[in-house]
Every structure is written in structure tokens, then in C-alpha cells.
Amino acid sequence: MRDPRIILLAVVLSVIPMTSDARTLAGTRVFIVGDSLVGDGSGLAMELRKRFKEQGALVKTEWRVGARVSTIRKDEAFHQVTDFWKPDLLIVSLGMNSARSPVKVFEKEVRIFGNQLYNSQRCYWIGPPVLVDGTEYAVARMREVVEKHTFCQYFDTAGMVEFPLGSVSGFHVRRWMGRKWAVKVWEWMQHYGFTYEKESFAS
DSSP states (O other): OOOHHHHHHHHHHHHSOOOTTOOTTTTOEEEEEESGGGSTTOHHHHHHHHHHHHTTOEEEEEEOTTOOHHHHHTOHHHHHIIIIIOOSEEEEEOOGGGTTSOHHHHHHHHHHHHTTOTTSSEEEEEOOOOOSTTOHHHHHHHHHHHHHHSSOEEEOHHHHOOOOTTSEETTEEOHHHHHHHHHHHHHHHHHHOSOOOOOOOOO
């Protein structure tokens, strides 16, 4: 006769969820693109890459100092990745360098850019914070523009993340604060998930 303790142990193990080594995004292709806020040394990009890789995702990053939407949409490296690697998830961090330009200029570029994003299954756009006086109005309008002309879900950094004194320097966020910012973005993304059927948008 089999030891009943062994049978009980087998039953218990069969119902315990095996989550400790679960890699829920294994094989998912993630492409992070933008300006220096997601540069190689930024806390925002470092923390996001870390979390995606811990989940088994494949991550590529493409960024340019001073990048605007027009910079990226014309960038050959960006098109190489989107056209041939075909990321499942695209994360865009653009807008900071357009915050002092007329909103209509930003909107024109986003409208064109929106038609270039459809090689990705899902898109998140991380809006810029208000780091410099005089940019409040433009930053506040960016969500409306992005959601009108792209299928990206928009993370409203200015409204969802507080940047305390000493956490920024000019147009840049200190690394430790960038990591905290990334945690907020990551938690927000959990609400929407990482893959879905693309929705149509007005052009």
C-alpha cells in the first residue's frame, strides 16, 4: 500500500500555482524608442528593460538626444526594427523636446507617425513630465493629440508622477527618480496588458 503521506503531498503540489519561475512575457518583442529620457543611462529605461527581461521578453532600445517625433519617424534604425523585427509591444517616449513648440507642429508629426506604428501589436506612449516652466500647456495637450492620431495608450506622466525637488536637472531626470517613474509606468501597464487587437484611430 502506498504511503498516504506521499499521496497527500502529491495532491498539495498539484494545486500550488507554480509562479516563482513564471516568465509571462517569454519571447515577447519589446521596442523602446524615444529621446534621452530613455537613453542608455536613464533610470526610466534601465528599470523598464530590467522588468521586461525578468519576464522573459526580448528588448531593443533606440533613442536620440534631442529627439522629436520627426526625428524618430525619419530614423532608418527605427524602421529597420519595426519593419523586420516587428515588435509585439512598442513603447514611445517622445514629447519633451516639443514642449516649447506650437502644439499644431507636434500634432502634425504625430499624425504622420501614427501611420508608421502598425507593425506593432500594442503601443504605450509615455508622456513627458513638466520639467521646465512654460511647457505646461503643450504637455497637457499631448495626450489628446496622441490618442487621436495613434492607437497608443498614453501614460500621463505630468498628472501621475510627482518629481520632488532635486529629482530633475533641466530637461533630465536623475537616475533614481527615473527608476521610480518606471515603476509607476510598469504598474499602469499591468492594467492594460501587453498584447491586444489594435484599435482603429482617427487620422
